[in-house]
Amino acid sequence: MNNDPNQPSQTPNVTPVPPPIAAPSVGASPVAPTPPPRKKTGLIIGIVAGAIGLLLLVGTALFIMLALPGLQRVSTADSFLKAVTAGDIDKAVGYTDGESNRDFVTHSAEKLKGASFKLNDSEFRNSGDSYYLFALTNSEQKSARVTVAFKDGRNIVTGLVYSPSQLKLIPSKIDDTAKTPSKTPTANTEKCFAPSDYSTALGYTNSLTFTETSPYTTNAHFLADSLEYESSVAGSNIGTIAAIVSSNSGKGYTIHLNGSVATTAASDKDFANQRAEKVKKDLVAKGVAASNVIIDAPQNADSMGGATNEVVKQMARSVVIKFIPGCTTTTDR
Structure with missing residues (x-):
């Protein structure tokens, strides 16, 4: 120890001690740390994805109910006329309601043999007859109208009219x-x-x-x-x-x-x-x-x-x- 009054006093270096942590009171629940705020991006993405999925389901249902029957019916008309112009009698008869139409199909095939055709106009009717008007080339006949209806669980050709002049889509x-x-x-x-x-x-x-x-x-x-x-x-x-x-x-x-x-x-x-x-x-x-x-x-x-x-x-x-x-x-x- 220095007793010299002319020398400055020295304070010893002491490491500060943190204050004691108070113990929780008896019966008190510990406080959980506050979580960070949740972002809304994930929620929005989920809502949008759900909406898109719903729209796809509705669109698919509408297609099946409205568009698909029309596409199937015009395909029947096209396939029937293709079989007739190719002279494939058996196949053409298969698109009608039975063997009772064979003679007429045979006669029509003779008239339309080798003709090329293109769909010009159509009118789809969910119930009753649907009409499909075709332009013909490479034939004496100018146009043909095929009538198709949904019967007995399938599309059936119910009529065929051909003419050397332009037919109407809907018959008079x-x-x-x-x-x-x-x-x-x-x-x-x-x-x-x-x-x-x-x-x-x-x-x-x-x-x-x-x-x-x-x-x-x-x-x-x-x-x-x-x-x-x-x-x-x-x-x-x-x-x-x-x-x-x-x-x-x-x-x-x-x-x-x-x-x-x-x-x-x-x-x-x-x-x-x-x-x-x-x-x-x-x-x-x-x-x-x-x-x-x-x-x-x-x-x-x-x-x-x-x-x-x-x-x-x-x-x-x-x-x-x-x-x-x-x-x-x-x-x-």
């Missing part, structure tokens, strides 16, 4: 009183056309039921700038229509004629009507009642996409003939 309807034999239980179905009623006139055993929406259709082709038929085939087709009438005396029917020309001038449609009048005159001469023959609005090359080549022109110089029965029955007597 005739008066309801003409297509319905009677609304009473005592309706006389013998006044209605059965499939076999066409056989004598067609020259083969017919098993297809022709109706107002799927009528028996044929045509008469004309020479250029003429009211003379191009060949004897026209007269033969007219004779077939007359034979259907004469072999089914007492049964109601209408015959619709649609004349056309190979030009685009509006004034030339009068000439198309003259061709239709020519066919009507020949039908009447063969015993068809004039009052049962209806001449529809005439057509020209515009309705066929324009007369761009001789093949189209030849097809346009024609009259389409549709035989529409007043009523039908699927039962052969």
